[in-house]
Amino acid sequence: EAQVTQNPRYLITVTGKKLTVTCSQNMNHEYMSWYRQDPGLGLRQIYYSMNVEVTDKGDVPEGYKVSRKEKRNFPLILESPSPNQTSLYFCASSFWTGHGYTFGSGTRLTVV
Amino acid sequence: KNEVEQSPQNLTAQEGEFITINCSYSVGISALHWLQQHPGGGIVSLFMLSSGKKKHGRLIATINIQEKHSSLHITASHPRDSAVYICAVKAGNQFYFGTGTSLTVIP
Numbered sequence: 001e002a003q004v005t006q007n008p009r010y011l012i013t014v015t016g017k018k019l020t021v022t023c024s025q026n027m028n029h030e031y032m033s034w035y036r037q038d039p040g041l042g043l044r045q046i047y048y049s050m051n052v053e054v055t056d057k058g059d060v061p062e063g064y065k066v067s068r069k070e071k072r073n074f075p076l077i078l079e080s081p082s083p084n085q086t087s088l089y090f091c092a093s094s095f096w097t098g099h100g101y102t103f104g105s106g107t108r109l110t111v112v
Numbered sequence: 113k114n115e116v117e118q119s120p121q122n123l124t125a126q127e128g129e130f131i132t133i134n135c136s137y138s139v140g141i142s143a144l145h146w147l148q149q150h151p152g153g154g155i156v157s158l159f160m161l162s163s164g165k166k167k168h169g170r171l172i173a174t175i176n177i178q179e180k181h182s183s184l185h186i187t188a189s190h191p192r193d194s195a196v197y198i199c200a201v202k203a204g205n206q207f208y209f210g211t212g213t214s215l216t217v218i219p
Binding site for chain 2: 033035040041042043044045048050056058059088090092098099101102103105106108
């Protein structure tokens with residue numbers, strides 16, 4: 001089944017403890033992206049990647065890192081999480097043309 | 113800054129009604145997406161448009177590039193259409209999103 005897999009679905013952590021949210025797709029998509037969704041603000045793009053080893057900042061990259069060492073994986077790294085990073089996170093991927101845009105199931109992160 | 117504006121924010125309809133959700137954007141785009149987010153949180157891409165009109169079942173999406181405007185229509189609405197509908201535009205390599213329209217269809 002074609003899908004984008006995010007893990008974990010839920011995560012509660014403490015301020016400053018490094019964490020990684022994984023994202024993997026099995027559709028050979030070139031484009032992958034991370035978003036956060038907050039009430040009243042909607043979805044905002046954190047980082048995106050156009051292909052292996054090619055990443056760039058979105059609208060709200062502060063406090064986040066990403067890497068794209070393989071085409072299928074695009075992990076989101078929070079080196080030192082803070083409470084303002086409490087949010088619902090989505091990974092998504094598509095072909096470069098934009099077709100086949102597919103979202104992961106989301107990761108609800110709480111930083112205390 | 114709001115690159116994408118949607119209206120209305122909230123919409124309640126009776127089952128069977130024709131529904132229109134509007135999206136206006138202020139940036140040059142290569143594509144516009146309509147997304148559906150169900151109460152459980154999952155997001156599904158309904159349409160990708162770069163021009164004209166697309167239809168899938170009871171859903172119709174149109175875009176007017178000159179006016180920087182898109183509409184999503186739902187014909188013969190059903191309670192299972194209740195969800196948040198989100199307009200997203202691709203400008204360069206980035207995506208910008210509207211804040212969504214929350215639709216409730218009452219039986």
